[in-house]
Amino acid sequence: MATATTHGARAHARAQQGARADAMPFVPASSWPTPPCEAGHLVWAETVAGGNYTHRVLARGTELRLTDLGGDACAHLLLFVADRPWERLNVADTVKVQWNAYLGEGRLLLSDQGRVLASVIADTSGRHDALCGTSALAWNTRRYGDGTPQSGSPAGRELFKLAAAKNGLAPRDLPPSLSFFQGVEVRDDGSVDFTGSAGPGASVTLRAEQDVTVLLANVPHPADPRDAYTSTPLEVLAWRGEATRSGDPLWEATPEGHRAFLNTTEFLAARGIA
Structure with a gap:
């Protein structure tokens, strides 16, 4: 067997150099064939297979575009302040502060400190969810027969645990998540x-x-509701940009959003960032 010895395993591994799969990161990101930004500004380029996960630390002002390539992606998202992970996405505050349970262009993703972690600046889907969270091990095991990360039907929370561990976070650090590209609507009951x-x-x-x-x-x-575990690739692209500043329509769109941006700017200014 070619990989039965150390030398054989090394030769086999090196022979894979330059090979690509349909779902994997582009390193460097600038090698992405069709960048959506100025040359050299792309900082993250990856296709995430269905049933998989990814993670990255992004600088303030970075724009992150998620694309549902096949129509059956569902991007479950968590955000943490990079050097202060105890400040994190708070879905309940994101909904109640903005008086709206539906995500879309112009919405803000808020922390429990009343500050803005990210803003939604473009949306061609309109099918998102801030109510249900992601799937759990017990749910997927009951629904599909297995929910472990190595199975054919991994649960979202199990994948979040892996992504969290690679960023120094534990399962207790994982709050409810948002999801993009698969929507729900609330009935009267x-x-x-x-x-x-x-x-x-x-x-x-x-x-x-x-x-x-x-x-x-x-x-x-x-x-x-489908019986089969159905999840198609998600395209993830991020590029350098500028954070929202006073005078931007998004900053002034609502009194609640204005206050959240003021809270964010004051906090960052005290740290010499804004």
């Missing part, structure tokens, strides 16, 4: 209808308003 996706090619673009650690799990939405 408080139950939810699964509305599915907007189809292949839909995208959403976020702007980091602080330095953030991004965790992404691409797994089926827990309300997806």
